[in-house]
Amino acid sequence: MSVRTQVKDGRTYVEDADDGWLEVKYGLPPEVMFCKSCVVSNQRATPSIITQDQAKGSKTTIPFKDGVCQACAVVGQKDSTDWEERERKLIELLDKHRSRNGSYDCLVPGSGGKDSVYQAHVLKHKYGMNPLTVTWSPHLYTDVGWRNFTSWIQRGGFDNLLMTPDGQAHRKLTELAYRNLLHPFQPFIFGQRHFPARMAKRYGQKLVFYGESHVEYGGREGDELTSEMHSRYYTGDPDGEVFISGLPIEELERYGITRAKLGEYLPMTEADCRDAGIEVHYLGYFLKWVPQQVYYYAVENVGFEANAERTEGTYSKYNSIDDKLDGFHYWCAHVKFGIGRCTHEAGQEIRHGHITRDEGIALVRKYDGELPERFFSEVLDYMNMDREEFFEIADRFRSQHLWRKSGNGWQLRHAVA
Numbered sequence: 170m171s172v173r174t175q176v177k178d179g180r181t182y183v184e185d186a187d188d189g190w191l192e193v194k195y196g197l198p199p200e201v202m203f204c205k206s207c208v209v210s211n212q213r214a215t216p217s218i219i220t221q222d223q224a225k226g227s228k229t230t231i232p233f234k235d236g237v238c239q240a241c242a243v244v245g246q247k248d249s250t251d252w253e254e255r256e257r258k259l260i261e262l263l264d265k266h267r268s269r270n271g272s273y274d275c276l277v278p279g280s281g282g283k284d285s286v287y288q289a290h291v292l293k294h295k296y297g298m299n300p301l302t303v304t305w306s307p308h309l310y311t312d313v314g315w316r317n318f319t320s321w322i323q324r325g326g327f328d329n330l331l332m333t334p335d336g337q338a339h340r341k342l343t344e345l346a347y348r349n350l351l352h353p354f355q356p357f358i359f360g361q362r363h364f365p366a367r368m369a370k371r372y373g374q375k376l377v378f379y380g381e382s383h384v385e386y387g388g389r390e391g392d393e394l395t396s397e398m399h400s401r402y403y404t405g406d407p408d409g410e411v412f413i414s415g416l417p418i419e420e421l422e423r424y425g426i427t428r429a430k431l432g433e434y435l436p437m438t439e440a441d442c443r444d445a446g447i448e449v450h451y452l453g454y455f456l457k458w459v460p461q462q463v464y465y466y467a468v469e470n471v472g473f474e475a476n477a478e479r480t481e482g483t484y485s486k487y488n489s490i491d492d493k494l495d496g497f498h499y500w501c502a503h504v505k506f507g508i509g510r511c512t513h514e515a516g517q518e519i520r521h522g523h524i525t526r527d528e529g530i531a532l533v534r535k536y537d538g539e540l541p542e543r544f545f546s547e548v549l550d551y552m553n554m555d556r557e558e559f560f561e562i563a564d565r566f567r568s569q570h571l572w573r574k575s576g577n578g579w580q581l582r583h584a585v586a
């Protein structure tokens with residue numbers, strides 16, 4: 170490492186030639202590096218093991234090797250993968266679980282976005298399975314998101330369980346997660362991650378399918394590209410120490426939110442999942458997953474609609490468009506890690522050869538970190554705060570090693586080049 174660091178009172182600092190010692194938050198790497206192949210930096214947080222990471226309060230970040238991020242390394246292997254062999258393995262797995270009388274034989278979690286449309290549709294219409302689809306509701310459906318959700322179910326021909334958690338409690342959790350963690354999506358992720366396994370157990374389903382492996386965006390050290398999702402991402406101890414929205418679960422009781430009330434948000438234990446025979450697989454391990462093609466498939470087969478306008482914070486029109494809070498999820502990640510929605514999407518398109526790295530850099534410079542104004546007032550109302558307070562909270566979460574004050578605003582110290 171070519172930078173100097175020091176730890177004082179449990180906080181890490183990195184030395185900057187101009188500004189002296191700067192605090193490094195969240196356990197991020199003190200030295201900022203960008204991937205040589207895409208536009209992602211080594212500050213990118215990997216998916217949390219949510220119950221455990223909450224207790225630790227720090228993040229793990231995407232592994233880099235020889236200047237290349239793990240996501241690029243993993244996607245690079247796709248060209249040399251024997252996809253026919255992978256499909257044979259998929260059919261073997263499906264045959265093991267296939268029902269003979271049309272009853273459910275697998276479970277597909279999703280919201281009706283392009284990926285879940287594709288997952289459920291190919292499983293039913295190409296491979297003759299009988300999926301039960303399961304949805305953990307967005308905070309605030311967008312109009313296009315609701316239309317896509319209904320087309321998925323109606324035109325695709327699926328049964329669906331839509332779980333919409335208590336709107337008052339969920340709003341409060343979202344507000345607290347913003348205030349305490351600058352992570353408004355965190356309570357939603359609890360439900361999204363844990364609810365499907367609960368439903369699998371309740372409906373006697375053993376086979377659960379997600380789309381792409383998260384390793385394609387950067388997993389943890391030791392997360393290999395395998396067909397199965399590691400159980401640490403969907404199990405935990407529902408009776409143990411749990412933090413939601415930055416608070417120990419017991420402290421939420423003052424808002425009338427008890428552990429029992431949060432039942433569907435909480436994980437099942439690993440032993441319970443194992444005893445129920447639940448296997449969670451990535452369909453993207455078996456079938457070559459090209460996001461653009463998945464989008465076209467969803468358009469053709471269920472009439473999936475993109476946004477009429479570019480999504481704020483990026484240049485695309487069809488990724489994560491069903492929740493009015495989506496843009497804020499990415500915006501907050503830009504504040505905390507310097508990595509916004511455009512970096513995420515450009516990185517993916519570079520890896521799949523749709524755009525060059527130079528094009529990606531230009532897009533990131535133009536759009537990354539743009540404030541999602543379209544639904545801003547509705548989201549402020551949802552989170553029970555005004556504009557001024559929203560920004561005042563956000564600024565407390567900026568890590569000095571990433572941001573410098575510039576006039577009335579903030580500037581990243583390190584930009585992709």
Ligand SMILES: [Zn+2]
Nearest residue numbers: 204207238241
């Ligand atoms: Zn990369």
